[in-house]
Amino acid sequence: MARFLLDIAPVRDIPAFRRLWIGSTLSMLGSQFTVIAISLEVFELTGSTFAVGMVGFFALVPLIIAGLYGGSIGDATDRRSAGLWTTFGLFIMTVALAAHAWLDIASVAVLYGIVALHSFAQGLNQPVRGAIVPRLVPMRQLPAANALFQLTMGSCLMVGPLLGALTVAGLGFRWAYTVDVLSFAVSLWAMYKLPPLPPIPGEDGATSKAGFRSVVEGFRFLATRPNLRMTFLLDLAAMIFAMPRALFPVLGASVLGGDQFTVGLLTAALAAGSVLAGVFSGTFIRINHHGRGCAAAVAAWAVCIMAFGAVILVASGGWGRDTAWPLVMSCLMLVAAGVMDSVSMLFRTTILQAATPDSLRGRLQGIFIVVVAGGPRLGDAAMGTGGQWLGPGFAALVGAVICFLLVLLLMRMFPGFMRYDARDPQP
Known part of the structure; x- marks a missing residue:
């Protein structure tokens, strides 16, 4: 155990x-x-x-x-x-x-x-x-x-x-x-x-x-290292197109009923998934094929958000006043998504640290901070706009489908990433 x-x-x-x-x-x-x-x-x-x-x-x-x-x-x-x-x-x-x-x-x-x-x-x-x-x-x-x-x-x-x-x-x-x-x-x-x-x-x-001239050197290094670039692209695909948190307020106020507590519950469900992944991290820290693990985790994140969007669609269309089961199922999907996000983050962070020469690690970490901070903000804007035009259920579902397709496309574009092995880290 x-x-x-x-x-x-x-x-x-x-x-x-x-x-x-x-x-x-x-x-x-x-x-x-x-x-x-x-x-x-x-x-x-x-x-x-x-x-x-x-x-x-x-x-x-x-x-x-x-x-x-x-x-x-x-x-x-x-x-x-x-x-x-x-x-x-x-x-x-x-x-x-x-x-x-x-x-x-x-x-x-x-x-x-x-x-x-x-x-x-x-x-x-x-x-x-x-x-x-x-x-x-x-x-x-x-x-x-x-x-x-x-x-x-x-x-x-x-x-x-x-x-x-x-x-x-x-x-x-x-x-x-x-x-x-x-x-x-x-x-x-x-x-x-x-x-x-x-x-x-x-x-x-x-x-x-x-200095910023040194920062440019970091970007130049990243431009020539496909495995490192892939970690950033996978994260952007997940956060820009399939981050559902901008939908939580409207879901709490309408589809799932409730109030601010409902919004807090949905937000906590994502964090709970991260905690769960940490507690059982022995399951995947011994995996050496970090590239495959990272891509699979992002694809699984997209599938979880698809399921979340499907629950919202069903709840919007016919569960009537009973919001208990939709809320429970939504939270379960978000917990599962949180697990996948945490697994993806673990592999991406480890690849970045292991495959980057120490003389460039600070600059690559700086770029990583920009992606981690900026991606979810762009995702909030994209999902918020989609929720306004399509409704929250369709916005989550369509965004997650786009994310999943992008993962498949990136896997095809960067086949070497799928062969990345932690025992011989190559950037």
């Missing part, structure tokens, strides 16, 4: 990774307190859902810009130092959020400004943090290490918003932001305790310099 469960060997055997994982877990949980608190505070100040939506805009643009630049920093400098300073920047922005609440600065403009700066610091930090992991963990344990991060991320996404909302309701915005400050203090300590991680020269014997 143990072979099917989460492999905790990286946490057990590698103290530096253990500290990094604990710090990252606590900071991810604390950040969910901040995410929900910001949304609730903006709505309390404005009464506008548009104003709440603008929080995402002010967060996305700095994240994309800084994510690319942060990757070049991670390749040009000692990653421990870069990680420490960027984590400290995040910590300062988190303190600023708490300070504005304790000082009763009721200003949406101030919140937007802090969100933008916080997101910029996050963009600098995440590529460096992602490039650190392969320097701490042996290649054979990378899948297990990534599965641990997937488990904690899914768990935080599932329980963090609920705990954050309860904290805001019971103690106010001040303490919700303060929880995030305390959690980031642990992350800062974990980064401080890392060993030195100086840059490793590239094939030409030289180390890169931080």
